[in-house]
Amino acid sequence: MAIRAANVTLSLGSNDAQVSILRGVDLDVPHGVSVALRGPSGSGKSSLMAVLAGLERASGGTVTVDGLNFTEMDEDALARARRGRIGIVLQAFHLLPTMTALENVAVPMELAGIDNPFGRAASELEAVGLGHRLTHYPSQLSGGEQQRVAIARAMAAAPKIIFADEPTGNLDGSTGSSIIDLLFERRAALGATLLIITHDPALAARCDRVIAMQDGLVVDA
Numbered sequence: 001m002a003i004r005a006a007n008v009t010l011s012l013g014s015n016d017a018q019v020s021i022l023r024g025v026d027l028d029v030p031h032g033v034s035v036a037l038r039g040p041s042g043s044g045k046s047s048l049m050a051v052l053a054g055l056e057r058a059s060g061g062t063v064t065v066d067g068l069n070f071t072e073m074d075e076d077a078l079a080r081a082r083r084g085r086i087g088i089v090l091q092a093f094h095l096l097p098t099m100t101a102l103e104n105v106a107v108p109m110e111l112a113g114i115d116n117p118f119g120r121a122a123s124e125l126e127a128v129g130l131g132h133r134l135t136h137y138p139s140q141l142s143g144g145e146q147q148r149v150a151i152a153r154a155m156a157a158a159p160k161i162i163f164a165d166e167p168t169g170n171l172d173g174s175t176g177s178s179i180i181d182l183l184f185e186r187r188a189a190l191g192a193t194l195l196i197i198t199h200d201p202a203l204a205a206r207c208d209r210v211i212a213m214q215d216g217l218v219v220d221a
Contacts, residue, residue, distance in 0.1 A: 001064070002161055002193040003029040003052055008061035010047055010216075021047045023216035024061070029209075031160070034187065034194040036204035039213035045197045046165055048213065052195070053086055053163045054078040066160055083112040087154030087162045087192075089183065091169035093146040095138040101125060101145075102134040105153045114157055124156040125149070127189075128182055144175040148182065155186045162187055164196040168203075180206075 010022035022044050029035055037045050050056035051063060054070050055078075063070040068081050095104045106121035114120070125134055128148040138146055147167065154162060167183060168176030180203055187194045196207065204210045212220035 001028050002031045002033075002066060003027065003195070004062075004064040005048075005052065006062045006064075008048070008051060008063060009059045010044075010051060010056065011059045021216055022051065022058070025216070025218055027211065027218055027221065029193060029195065031193055032191055033209060034184070034196070034207040036207040036210045037195060037197045037213065038199065038204055038210060043213040044216040045213050049163050049165055049195065049197060053088055054082050055088075084114060084157045085160055087157070087159035089147075089150055089154045089162065089164040089167045091166040093138070093143075093150045093170075095146055095149055097138050100135050100137055101130060101141065101149045101152075104138070104149055105156050108153060109157055112157070117156075120156050121152070124152040127155075127186065128152045142175075143171050144179060147171060147179050151179070151183060151186060155190065158190055159192060161193045161195070162190075164194065166197055166199070168200075 005025050005027040008022055008025040011018050011020050013019050025048060039045050047056065051058050052065065058071060066085055070078060073081060099107065102118065102121050102125065105125060106117040109117035109120060122134060125131055128151055130145060130148050133141065133145060164183060168179050171179060184206065198204055211218055
């Protein structure tokens with residue numbers, strides 16, 4: 001399995017102010033499939049993705065990603081485990097404004113000690129249609145172009161698993177559609193597992209599997 005969650009819980013706050021976000025999630029996702037995660041706002045989708053991606057520590061249960069037990073790892077170990085294994089695309093592009101498109105993709109790989117970071121970054125930006133925009137800064141790029149840079153950053157290290165949280169939420173319809181086409185195209189090229197949060201039923205229908213969440217639980221998988 002690419003992802004396995006067993007009785008995963010997540011609580012925030014303490015004592016009388018404690019809030020249960022995830023209330024015992026069980027989930028298995030095989031390698032190489034695309035999965036849509038759907039549910040109303042507040043159902044726990046983004047929190048579950050954060051736990052599965054190693055960005056948030058589960059309060060209980062077990063999370064296994066690509067054969068690694070994330071539950072037993074500290075923050076440093078989780079950061080190392082994500083490198084080259086997990087790519088993340090969010091609704092907000094999270095590009096550094098003082099870095100060019102090339103630097104935004106290459107520098108994270110350089111810091112992670114991945115070989116040939118600038119060459120890989122240039123190749124991935126070419127693959128997402130931005131080979132002519134390598135030296136442009138985020139302020140010089142459209143929203144769609146900025147999300148393409150974010151996709152290139154997520155894909156450049158050839159991750160086995162890609163997480164995407166409403167990746168078209170800040171884009172208009174036609175731009176969002178082209179971004180989704182690109183996301184699926186690059187995922188297929190890598191043979192990666194894709195877990196995508198979406199409210200769009202048409203996008204969900206493109207995935208191999210749809211998982212529904214409600215009140216911190218998986219209610220339909």
